[in-house]
Amino acid sequence: MPPRDADATRQRLVDAATAEFAQYGLAGARVDRIAANARANKAQIYHYFGSKDRLFDAVWENLVTQIVAAAPLDVDDLPGFAARLSDTYAARPELIRLITWQRLERSGDPPHEFAVASIQHNVDAIAKAQKDKVIPDRLDAGVLYALIIHAAALWGMTSPDVLAVVDVRDPDQRREIVRSTVAALLT
Amino acid sequence: MPPRDADATRQRLVDAATAEFAQYGLAGARVDRIAANARANKAQIYHYFGSKDRLFDAVWENLVTQIVAAAPLDVDDLPGFAARLSDTYAARPELIRLITWQRLERSGDPPHEFAVASIQHNVDAIAKAQKDKVIPDRLDAGVLYALIIHAAALWGMTSPDVLAVVDVRDPDQRREIVRSTVAALLT
DNA sequence: GTGTGTCAACTATCCAGTTAGTTGATAGGC
DNA sequence: GCCTATCAACTAACTGGATAGTTGACACAC
Numbered sequence: 001m002p003p004r005d006a007d008a009t010r011q012r013l014v015d016a017a018t019a020e021f022a023q024y025g026l027a028g029a030r031v032d033r034i035a036a037n038a039r040a041n042k043a044q045i046y047h048y049f050g051s052k053d054r055l056f057d058a059v060w061e062n063l064v065t066q067i068v069a070a071a072p073l074d075v076d077d078l079p080g081f082a083a084r085l086s087d088t089y090a091a092r093p094e095l096i097r098l099i100t101w102q103r104l105e106r107s108g109d110p111p112h113e114f115a116v117a118s119i120q121h122n123v124d125a126i127a128k129a130q131k132d133k134v135i136p137d138r139l140d141a142g143v144l145y146a147l148i149i150h151a152a153a154l155w156g157m158t159s160p161d162v163l164a165v166v167d168v169r170d171p172d173q174r175r176e177i178v179r180s181t182v183a184a185l186l187t
Numbered sequence: 188m189p190p191r192d193a194d195a196t197r198q199r200l201v202d203a204a205t206a207e208f209a210q211y212g213l214a215g216a217r218v219d220r221i222a223a224n225a226r227a228n229k230a231q232i233y234h235y236f237g238s239k240d241r242l243f244d245a246v247w248e249n250l251v252t253q254i255v256a257a258a259p260l261d262v263d264d265l266p267g268f269a270a271r272l273s274d275t276y277a278a279r280p281e282l283i284r285l286i287t288w289q290r291l292e293r294s295g296d297p298p299h300e301f302a303v304a305s306i307q308h309n310v311d312a313i314a315k316a317q318k319d320k321v322i323p324d325r326l327d328a329g330v331l332y333a334l335i336i337h338a339a340a341l342w343g344m345t346s347p348d349v350l351a352v353v354d355v356r357d358p359d360q361r362r363e364i365v366r367s368t369v370a371a372l373l374t
Numbered sequence: 375g376t377g378t379g380t381c382a383a384c385t386a387t388c389c390a391g392t393t394a395g396t397t398g399a400t401a402g403g404c
Numbered sequence: 405g406c407c408t409a410t411c412a413a414c415t416a417a418c419t420g421g422a423t424a425g426t427t428g429a430c431a432c433a434c
Contacts, residue, residue, distance in 0.1 A: 004379050004432070025291060027215035031424060041381050046425065100287060103346060104212060111351040119352045142353035143364055146345055154337050157344060159290060162336065164298040165306045166329035177330055184371045191398065191413050218390060228415050233391065378433085385426075390419105397414070404407085 010048050012038040018059050022094035025101040026056050056106075063098055064115045073122045075129040078148055082182040083175045085152035090171055096156035119145070136186060144185065151181045197235050199225040205246050209281035213243050213292045243293075250285055251302050260309045262316040265335055269369040270362045272339035277358055283343035306332070323373060331372065338368045 016038035020029045031052055035042040049055040071085040089096050102109075127141035139147070155174050158166075168174055203225035207216045218239055222229040236242040258272040276283050289296075314328035326334070342361050345353075355361055 006379065009379080025212065025214060027212060028292070030422095032422095042424090043381065043426080044379080047379085052424070097291060099346065100291060103344075104284060104287060104291075105215070107347070109347075111348045115346075115348045116351050119349055123352055139364075139367075140353075140355075143355060146349050146353050146355075147341070147364075147368060149349065150337070150341050150345060153344075154334070157290075157340075158333055158337060159286065160294070160296075161298045161302045162306055162333050164303050165310055166327075166333050168327075168330060177326075177334075180326075181334060181372065184374065185368065187371065187374060193413065196413080217388095228413095229390085230392080230416095231414070234413085239390065376434090378431100380431075381429090383427090383429105386424095388421105388423080390421095392419075393417090395415085395417105397412105399412085400410090402407105402409090404405105 006048075009038070009040055009044060013040055013045060013048060013055070014058055014062055016040075017055050018062070018094065018098070021056060021059055021101060022097045026052070026105040029056075059098070060102060060106075060112070063095065064112055067095060067099075068115065068118045073125055075125050075134065078126075078135070078186060079179040079182040082148050082152045083179040085149070086155065086175055086178040087171075089153060089156045090174065093156065096153060100157075139185070147185055148182055151178055151185075154178055154181075196225070196227055196231060200227055200232060200235060200242070201245055201249060203227075204242050205249070205281065205285070208243060208246055208288060209284045212288045213239070216243075218242075246285070247289060247293075247299075250282065251299055254282060254286075255302065255305045260312055262312050262321065265313075265322070265373060266366040266369040269335050269339045270366040272336070273342065273362055273365040274358075276340060276343045277361065280343065283340060287344075326372070334372055335369055338365055338372075341365055341368075 013034065016034045017029075019037065020034045024030070029052070031042055031045060034055075035045055038044075045052075045055060049058055067088075070088045071081065074081045123142045123145050126135065126145055129135045130137035130141055135144075154177070155168075168177070200221065203221045204216070207221045207224065211217070216239070218229055218232060221242070222232055232239075232242060236245055254275075257275045258268065261268045310329045310332050313322065313332055316322045317324035317328055322331075341364070342355075355364070
């Protein structure tokens with residue numbers, strides 16, 4: 001048994017909660033399962049986080065930070081940016097699931113300040129690149145950004161029924177499709 | 188009070204369940220609420236459908252049929268097809284929510300036969316149009332179809348945080364973005 | 375021994391699913 | 405036309421198990 005360490009316990013709880021929420025969502029998640037998988041006790045969850053909802057908040061906070069850090073925008077290579085973001089999603093499928101659960105089960109939440117700031121920053125960077133003629137300005141910068149983000153999430157959001165017919169499994173091929181899609185948007 | 192009518196009651200239950208599942212998902216939905224909103228009794232749900240899960244099946248069955256019928260593929264105007272599908276989603280936001288819940292909460296389900304057949308049919312039509320040089324064949328037919336479907340769902344799947352920055356609310360503008368995105372894929 | 379981290383056991387509530395019984399339509403006998 | 409048997413549609417009240425959240429006691433570090 002490792003020695004007592006509040007930070008480590010807290011972290012194990014967040015990790016276990018991330019997995020649980022990604023799989024079952026907020027309503028479907030079970031607090032007992034999270035505690036068990038974190039090798040902790042249910043009372044710890046209430047001690048550290050206060051409620052199931054606030055535990056989800058902590059998971060979400062953690063997630064937003066990670067996603068923003070994972071794929072920094074590169075205005076000189078937007079197809080490459082989309083490809084890298086797509087790779088991140090492919091490597092960690094729980095990211096897209098959590099983003100989706102959050103949208104469905106927390107639709108009333110106010111926008112996440114840090115996320116909005118990061119998005120605004122990226123949109124501004126694209127607008128500037130358009131002004132400098134590095135990128136075509138046919139599309140509004142914000143719309144272009146939304147389309148790029150959306151394209152990067154393609155494989156994580158495509159219906160299994162479509163995948164049953166299309167069946168593109170090779171990660172390189174998937175990445176290439178995302179890249180060339182974004183490239184097509186920039187012509 | 189309307190006379191007793193099994194079919195009508197069944198339909199009211201499916202309608203109420205559709206709204207409930209769209210809002211709260213499978214785990215979050217409450218059988219009592221569905222019964223109340225359908226002006227029916229909970230026991231009728233179990234009489235007609237057997238379980239909460241099988242009620243969801245009925246809703247899903249109904250939904251698949253509607254979506255397939257709502258926007259028939261037109262290989263001569265794929266941007267228009269995407270725009271029309273996008274309009275359908277805009278007019279009925281519960282469609283995308285249900286599709287999303289289904290993907291998250293029923294990821295283990297076998298592919299829906301009718302949906303797969305419809306997708307296969309559409310992909311075949313695109314492949315044929317490519318062979319006839321009506322559409323460029325740079326992209327595999329299935330991949331192209333997946334991209335078109337994905338583009339049509341853009342506004343229903345874009346994060347509220349992104350929308351807080353981008354803020355494209357006008358339906359005509361939204362439709363036009365979807366249309367031109369698909370057009371760009373076909374160059 | 376004092377305070378923080380940990381835990382088993384408890385409680386109150388919620389909720390899917392059941393049951394036993396009622397109501398309303400209808401058809402056949404007279 | 406009216407009574408009544410039958411069945412399907414419907415309902416209120418109940419049950420048992422699951423589940424979020426609580427409590428009070430114990431253990432280890434200092």
